[in-house]
Amino acid sequence: MSYVIPADRGEAEALDSHDLLGHARELFDLPDGKTYLVGHSLGPATHSALDELERTASGHWRNELVKAWNSAGWFDLPRTVGASLARLIGARQDEVIIADSVSINLFKLAAAARSIARTPALIVEEDEFPTDQYIIEALSKLSGRDFVRAKSGDGLAHLERSGGVLVLSAVNYRSGEIRNMAGAEGVAHSSGGVIVWDLSHATGVTDVNLQEAGARLATGCTYKYLNGGPGAPSFLYVRADTISRLESPLPGWMGHEKPFAFEPVYAPASGIQRFASGTPPILSLAALSGALEVFESIDMSLVHDKARALGELVIARADALGLEVASPRDGRRRGGHVSLRHPNGYEIVQALIHRGILADFREPDTIRFGLSPLFLRFTDVWDALDALADILATRAWDDPAFRQRSKVT
Numbered sequence: 001m002s003y004v005i006p007a008d009r010g011e012a013e014a015l016d017s018h019d020l021l022g023h024a025r026e027l028f029d030l031p032d033g034k035t036y037l038v039g040h041s042l043g044p045a046t047h048s049a050l051d052e053l054e055r056t057a058s059g060h061w062r063n064e065l066v067k068a069w070n071s072a073g074w075f076d077l078p079r080t081v082g083a084s085l086a087r088l089i090g091a092r093q094d095e096v097i098i099a100d101s102v103s104i105n106l107f108k109l110a111a112a113a114r115s116i117a118r119t120p121a122l123i124v125e126e127d128e129f130p131t132d133q134y135i136i137e138a139l140s141k142l143s144g145r146d147f148v149r150a151k152s153g154d155g156l157a158h159l160e161r162s163g164g165v166l167v168l169s170a171v172n173y174r175s176g177e178i179r180n181m182a183g184a185e186g187v188a189h190s191s192g193g194v195i196v197w198d199l200s201h202a203t204g205v206t207d208v209n210l211q212e213a214g215a216r217l218a219t220g221c222t223y224k225y226l227n228g229g230p231g232a233p234s235f236l237y238v239r240a241d242t243i244s245r246l247e248s249p250l251p252g253w254m255g256h257e258k259p260f261a262f263e264p265v266y267a268p269a270s271g272i273q274r275f276a277s278g279t280p281p282i283l284s285l286a287a288l289s290g291a292l293e294v295f296e297s298i299d300m301s302l303v304h305d306k307a308r309a310l311g312e313l314v315i316a317r318a319d320a321l322g323l324e325v326a327s328p329r330d331g332r333r334r335g336g337h338v339s340l341r342h343p344n345g346y347e348i349v350q351a352l353i354h355r356g357i358l359a360d361f362r363e364p365d366t367i368r369f370g371l372s373p374l375f376l377r378f379t380d381v382w383d384a385l386d387a388l389a390d391i392l393a394t395r396a397w398d399d400p401a402f403r404q405r406s407k408v409t
Contacts (some may be wrong), residue, residue, distance in 0.1 A: 003309030012378035024374040028391040035357045042339040043227030052290030077285040084292045090209030097272045102234045105219035105235035109196045110248035113165045118192030120314030121164030127153040129173045164193035171201035171335035176327040205336030207304045228288035252277030306373035307336045314338045317385040337370045348401035351391045
């Protein structure tokens with residue numbers, strides 16, 4: 001479907017009435033009177049996620065107790081839910097498992113990748129999400145290996161020279177810029193290096209295809225565009241021909257070949273299961289399983305097309321307001337959120353929230369609008385930008401109440 005950027009609210013309404021994704025909004029349990037532009041940080045609840053969570057807690061846990069590990073299939077949930085997610089990242093079902101957090105999975109994959117890279121050097125760019133930088137620097141200290149914090153955009157050049165391990169986000173958390181995954185993997189292949197992809201801001205909103213890109217290792221969170229719930233566990237991907245070549249540096253009992261043999265010496269499971277560590281969080285897995293049902297009949301290329309169109313609408317309106325756009329203008333290079341810059345960005349976001357329009361702020365001056373295509377309408381975005389225009393014109397943001405900082409921004 002081709003989306004034409006609306007020039008007025010009437011055109012936005014017309015787009016909504018013919019939107020092939022319009023039906024998906026009904027699958028979300030959205031609060032009345034709110035416009036939610038923070039799906040890039042925490043996705044809203046879906047009816048199926050809440051239903052599955054209730055069924056698992058009040059049904060299986062309450063009535064079956066410990067038997068539910070077998071009777072309700074709890075033990076297999078990390079793999080079955082991973083198999084459901086695999087299509088959304090262009091992977092085989094046996095290449096994905098749900099386990100741990102992004103931070104832990106980055107550590108596991110980067111540490112394991114050193115054994116197949118030409119050198120064990122560890123590389124991360126200075127504008128990557130802080131966790132990615134912290135984990136890789138800490139791993140370098142633990143292992144005594146070279147560490148490079150490259151300038152933005154220079155990570156691949158360092159990888160080409162060193163043949164080491166590079167952690168790289170498919171979509172930048174601040175700007176929303178999309179990386180050329182296939183091109184980056186070409187550099188990794190020719191240099192003998194390895195890339196560990198962070199798909200946290202890509203999965204569920206862009207048309208990711210790890211197989212086509214030639215990617216070997218990836219992880220990402222499930223609580224953003226996948227709507228898995230606060231603190232939902234991460235997913236981990238290893239290409240099938242690479243699994244047996246790697247060993248997890250955190251060999252937990254759930255990754256053992258025979259976990260209930262309780263053997264003192266670790267023997268890794270033969271497949272993707274070897275990258276599991278601790279006991280899986282069943283309630284979170286249940287909610288995620290329900291949330292993924294929303295994507296079962298969804299064409300991800302259509303989702304990405306709508307995200308681009310919503311982003312172009314934000315950029316067009318922002319230009320008219322004289323705001324600086326900090327995201328790529330080319331929709332092919334932009335993920336699911338648009339970042340704008342203003343010296344009073346924090347106060348502006350608080351003024352929007354006061355009006356029931358939820359956006360978020362990133363230091364020092366970035367306003368982020370998350371544009372989740374499955375539940376957002378063009379009219380939602382149009383009205384949010386109308387409110388932004390009024391806040392700027394009237395300086396409604398210049399209120400002492402909007403300068404009070406909360407722990408979470």
